[in-house]
Amino acid sequence: MGENITFFVLMLDAMLRVSTPLILASFAGMFAERSGIVDIGLEGKMLGAAFAAASVALVTDSAWLGLLAGISVSVGLAMIHAFACVTHNGNQVVSGMALNILVAGLGPVLALAWFNQGSQTPMIADIARFKPIHLPFADKLRDVPVVGEVYSELISGHNIIVYLALGMVPLAAWFIYRTRFGLRLRAVGENPEAVDTAGISVTGMRYRAMIVCGILCGVAGTYLAIAMNTLFIRDMTAGMGYLALAALIFGKWKPLPTLLACFLFAFAQALEARLQGVDIPGIGIIPVQAIQALPYILTVLLLAGFVGKAIPPKASGVPYVKEK
Amino acid sequence: MSIGAPTEAPRWVTHALVPLINLALALIISGLLIFALGEDPFEAISILAYGAFGYPEAIGYTLYYTTNFIFTGLAVAIAFHCFLFNIGGEGQAYLGGLGAGVVGLAIGHWPSPIVLILGILAAAAFGGAWAFIPAWLQAKRGSHIVITTIMFNFIAAALMTYLMVEIFIEPGQQSAESRDFEAGAIMPFVHDILAQIGIDAGHSFLNLSFVLALICCVLFWFFVWRTRWGYEIRSVGQNESAAVYGGIMPSRAIILAMCISGGLAGLVGVNEILGVHHRLLLEFTAGYGFVGIAVALMGRNHPFGIFLAALLFGALYQGGQELAFDMPNINRDMVVVIQGLVILFSGALENMFRPRIEALFMRRARSAPAAAE
Numbered sequence A: 001m002g003e004n005i006t007f008f009v010l011m012l013d014a015m016l017r018v019s020t021p022l023i024l025a026s027f028a029g030m031f032a033e034r035s036g037i038v039d040i041g042l043e044g045k046m047l048g049a050a051f052a053a054a055s056v057a058l059v060t061d062s063a064w065l066g067l068l069a070g071i072s073v074s075v076g077l078a079m080i081h082a083f084a085c086v087t088h089n090g091n092q093v094v095s096g097m098a099l100n101i102l103v104a105g106l107g108p109v110l111a112l113a114w115f116n117q118g119s120q121t122p123m124i125a126d127i128a129r130f131k132p133i134h135l136p137f138a139d140k141l142r143d144v145p146v147v148g149e150v151y152s153e154l155i156s157g158h159n160i161i162v163y164l165a166l167g168m169v170p171l172a173a174w175f176i177y178r179t180r181f182g183l184r185l186r187a188v189g190e191n192p193e194a195v196d197t198a199g200i201s202v203t204g205m206r207y208r209a210m211i212v213c214g215i216l217c218g219v220a221g222t223y224l225a226i227a228m229n230t231l232f233i234r235d236m237t238a239g240m241g242y243l244a245l246a247a248l249i250f251g252k253w254k255p256l257p258t259l260l261a262c263f264l265f266a267f268a269q270a271l272e273a274r275l276q277g278v279d280i281p282g283i284g285i286i287p288v289q290a291i292q293a294l295p296y297i298l299t300v301l302l303l304a305g306f307v308g309k310a311i312p313p314k315a316s317g318v319p320y321v322k323e324k
Numbered sequence B: 001m002s003i004g005a006p007t008e009a010p011r012w013v014t015h016a017l018v019p020l021i022n023l024a025l026a027l028i029i030s031g032l033l034i035f036a037l038g039e040d041p042f043e044a045i046s047i048l049a050y051g052a053f054g055y056p057e058a059i060g061y062t063l064y065y066t067t068n069f070i071f072t073g074l075a076v077a078i079a080f081h082c083f084l085f086n087i088g089g090e091g092q093a094y095l096g097g098l099g100a101g102v103v104g105l106a107i108g109h110w111p112s113p114i115v116l117i118l119g120i121l122a123a124a125a126f127g128g129a130w131a132f133i134p135a136w137l138q139a140k141r142g143s144h145i146v147i148t149t150i151m152f153n154f155i156a157a158a159l160m161t162y163l164m165v166e167i168f169i170e171p172g173q174q175s176a177e178s179r180d181f182e183a184g185a186i187m188p189f190v191h192d193i194l195a196q197i198g199i200d201a202g203h204s205f206l207n208l209s210f211v212l213a214l215i216c217c218v219l220f221w222f223f224v225w226r227t228r229w230g231y232e233i234r235s236v237g238q239n240e241s242a243a244v245y246g247g248i249m250p251s252r253a254i255i256l257a258m259c260i261s262g263g264l265a266g267l268v269g270v271n272e273i274l275g276v277h278h279r280l281l282l283e284f285t286a287g288y289g290f291v292g293i294a295v296a297l298m299g300r301n302h303p304f305g306i307f308l309a310a311l312l313f314g315a316l317y318q319g320g321q322e323l324a325f326d327m328p329n330i331n332r333d334m335v336v337v338i339q340g341l342v343i344l345f346s347g348a349l350e351n352m353f354r355p356r357i358e359a360l361f362m363r364r365a366r367s368a369p370a371a372a373e
Helices: A004-032 A042-060 A064-089 A093-117 A148-157 A160-178 A180-190 A192-197 A202-228 A240-250 A253-274 A286-304 B011-036 B041-053 B056-081 B090-109 B112-140 B145-168 B190-196 B210-228 B228-240 B240-245 B250-266 B269-276 B288-298 B303-326 B333-348 B350-371
Strands: none
Touching: A004 A160, A004 A180, A004 A202, A004 A240, A004 A253, A004 B288, A042 A064, A042 A093, A042 A202, A042 A240, A064 A093, A064 A202, A064 A286, A064 B333, A093 B145, A093 B288, A093 B333, A160 A202, A160 A253, A180 A192, A180 A202, A192 A202, A240 A253, A240 A286, A240 B145, A253 A286, A286 B112, A286 B145, A286 B190, B011 B041, B011 B288, B011 B303, B011 B333, B011 B350, B041 B056, B041 B303, B056 B090, B056 B190, B056 B210, B056 B228, B056 B250, B056 B269, B056 B288, B056 B303, B090 B112, B090 B145, B090 B250, B090 B269, B090 B288, B090 B303, B112 B145, B112 B250, B112 B269, B210 B228, B210 B250, B210 B269, B210 B303, B228 B240, B228 B250, B240 B250, B250 B269, B288 B303, B288 B333, B303 B333
């Protein structure tokens, strides 16, 4: 019994670590899509932020300056996306793809030029990283059954970004549903004509949404490089931006379901590491690849309307051309 | 504006000048980047050109890359003609390779022409089938094809890893590769053919799949502009509701366009599996599916343009290796940067310059007849 609980707590612990960038990125996507901009460039923004954060942290020995750099680069990329899609009514998918590819190349090119260690950065010293925070009494309570275990293993011992990401979720929900900004954001993604008629700038709203999107992706990328790992490596996001997109769709563009989708996908990843080659009674060995593909299959099924129905914001992906 | 004045800019402006300006912008920014990295951009260009076209082997490798890019470029383009964005080229190429590989493993001892033709058909069928599901979901259930094709790339990767690790792996081998094909399943190398008529072309990966790619270009043109199906696909792509009034079923056009798209992407598997590796293995698609987007955008969805754009990217890929070898501060990823910039300028930012440039020429065209009167 106690062993099972320990196993479960460790699984949840791993889930929390994996889900942090996923949550940040999918909420970034939520702000973009709720404003009517499809953003498949989450991946590129995270990767760009990861490289910037790693580089700046290496040079300055400061994790916070790394975070600032990560956010700046990510917001910069988001602004290019907005410039192409909002100002010039460009194709949003093409633009996102372009930025993903651009960053995928630029990271290794700059890494080689600046650090001369192939396509990655050198290892980042601990003082320039976000380290686990041990909450008060975590060590003392470790031996208390269940509660102590949950507190010291699951709740305590994460770095600041994990807590920031979890704290961001209710804040984002409040922003989207309870503030004037949120109302306008949702309106501009559903019916931009109406927003325009009310005298609010559609362009301005979408640019603002992309700034939020950039900030969140920047934090996510920073987490990957200088909190979860200790360096930048080529393609280190490894499809996480697309997984975040899947989580956003699976969560039907709503905060709480999206959070749960991120947890589900992250739990699947944590499980995958544990289930490798394990023979489950009555089921047999589940191929790792089946668990890897699960989030994508679930998302396709949902999009197809076989399990629930995912309805995107009505104006997402459609450039708004003001009548003249 | 007088009646009868051209409402469109001259064709050469839209189809040649604008793409060239966009390409030039991408190259100028890349040049600035190379300069910022402490290397000479002009020297970089000459190394690139020499690495791509300077000697027979280089030309062979350039054309080998071109082959892949023609397939994926045409794949993206046929979907674009139906106003669909197929990002799934990568997964479809992967499955296409599986189809070719299964044929190669199963009947590699048969006479070569039969095996190769069946291999080509299997590659196209597997790639097409992998595109059929997202197409059907788009046509019948309204699932957004961009998202589903992205998801299908990941599903394809997981599926292929499973198949390679569990089924096709050669027993006793460490890496997940199948056994080598028998002689019948090997697409002849061009340098072998040239050697038979006394021409020494060195050794490169270029194989007869290149000819297949050229044939596909011609067939593509004929299909899109000279057949009823091509007409239906273009009608749906340009105005779906008008197409419905014209008696065209959009769902049929969507599924047809996507299946052809997937089939074309699947032919990358022929070039890679039957042409180069001669066995099944992992990750042979190497991002070619994504390059297809840049190729189709630059080639403006026309096979001739796609051929030129594929040649350009083939040269960049091959020359980029030489560049990475000769310039210590630059690695192969520089080519990926250029690729991203090309997509950015000729795709995402196409509305930045095109309307202005076209307007310039329309005004000139309009004022010319007026002056003649």
